Amino acid sequence: RQKARERGYRIWRNGYPLEPAKGGKLVARYFELRGIPFPAWRVRTLREADKLPYWHWSKDRKTFEVIHEGPAMLAAITGPDGKFIGCHRTYLDLSKPDGKAEIFDPETGEQLPARKVEGSVMGGKIVMRQGDDNRVVIGEGIETVLSWDRLHGDSYDVALWSAVTLGNLSGKASGTVPHPTRMAGNRHARVADDVPAPCECLKADGYAVTLLGDGDSDPFTTRQDMARAAKRLGAVDVQWPPDGQDFNDVLRARA
Numbered sequence: 001r002q003k004a005r006e007r008g009y010r011i012w013r014n015g016y017p018l019e020p021a022k023g024g025k026l027v028a029r030y031f032e033l034r035g036i037p038f039p040a041w042r043v044r045t046l047r048e049a050d051k052l053p054y055w056h057w058s059k060d061r062k063t064f065e066v067i068h069e070g071p072a073m074l075a076a077i078t079g080p081d082g083k084f085i086g087c088h089r090t091y092l093d094l095s096k097p098d099g100k101a102e103i104f105d106p107e108t109g110e111q112l113p114a115r116k117v118e119g120s121v122m123g124g125k126i127v128m129r130q131g132d133d134n135r136v137v138i139g140e141g142i143e144t145v146l147s148w149d150r151l152h153g154d155s156y157d158v159a160l161w162s163a164v165t166l167g168n169l170s171g172k173a174s175g176t177v178p179h180p181t182r183m184a185g186n187r188h189a190r191v192a193d194d195v196p197a198p199c200e201c202l203k204a205d206g207y208a209v210t211l212l213g214d215g216d217s218d219p220f221t222t223r224q225d226m227a228r229a230a231k232r233l234g235a236v237d238v239q240w241p242p243d244g245q246d247f248n249d250v251l252r253a254r255a
Contacts, residue, residue: 001120008077008087008119015047015074024048026071030092033099035252036146041156045076045126046142054091054116060107068103075142077117077124077164080203086119088126088164090142121164122200131159136204138233139212139247140166147247148212148239151254158210163202169211170225171201171232179220191220194227201232209235214246 018024020038026048028038054068070091077086091101091114100114125138128145136159139145145160163169173192182189211233213226230238241250 005085005119008117009084011049011052011089011118012047012074012076012084012087015049018043018046018048018073026050026092026094027073029094030073030090030099031146033094033097034143034147034248035255036143036248037150039129039146041129043128045078045128047074047076048072049074052089052091054103054112056105056112058107067106068101070101073142075126075162077119077121077126079120079124084119085124086117086121088115088117088142088162090115117164121168123202124164124168125202126162126164128160128162129156129158132157134207135159135210136161136207137210137212138163138169138202138204140164140169140214141246143248144212144214144246147251151247151251159207161202161204166222166225168202170229172197172199173224173228177224181220182218192224192228194224194231196228196232204233209233210237210239211235212247213238213240215241215243216246216249219243 016024018027020028031038049072051069052072053066055064056067058065072092073090075088076084077088079085092099093101103112105112137145138161140163142162145162149160174195174197175193176190177193178188179191211226211229213222226238241247
């Protein structure tokens with residue numbers, strides 16, 4: 001794990017500043033495609049790379065190989081002590097409507113995630129803005145929290161965090177509940193309930209927490225996960241976009 005963190009730090013450190021005034025252009029263009037105004041404050045955790053390898057495991061040759069190389073947005077994931085624990089990478093293709101690269105396994109043809117992490121996630125966060133008081137808004141993705149902030153008038157006194165993954169935000173569940181519609185054979189499939197269990201996941205001690213849900217995934221399981229996160233973090237509010245959308249969809253529709 002420590003070696004993975006060191007690799008992630010090298011990737012992030014070797015990136016370039018993303019501010020247009022300092023020569024950055026890739027992330028600014030990506031945000032533009034997503035309808036997100038470039039942040040008016042300095043986002044210290046974000047950098048960009050113009051040619052980043054995408055490593056993938058070859059089942060045929062039993063080794064990792066570079067199957068893609070291109071621009072990427074780099075984000076530093078920091079732990080509870082504020083120290084670097086991982087590098088989140090979003091591979092970009094600025095010719096696409098949403099700016100994300102489409103990468104395929106050359107052996108199977110399967111489409112692979114455009115987002116990857118080198119290092120650790122659990123217990124970490126991407127700090128998009130420090131904020132000036134004890135309020136924090138937390139969503140799963142970078143685009144989610146920046147979109148919410150723009151929709152709510154750029155509230156600069158509120159801290160903005162990306163949890164990177166829903167699992168890091170919600171944490172483990174104590175048990176399961178039957179899904180109301182999803183079936184497993186002749187029975188209702190069981191999914192994680194809304195009761196938190198001890199685990200290594202995101203913490204926000206001392207903050208008044210607002211959570212951002214995504215409406216573009218299975219509603220029942222997502223609401224169980226977010227209810228568990230709210231209990232774990234003592235959230236004062238959980239905000240949701242319309243069903244079938246996330247906050248970036250809402251922002252782009254208004255734009």
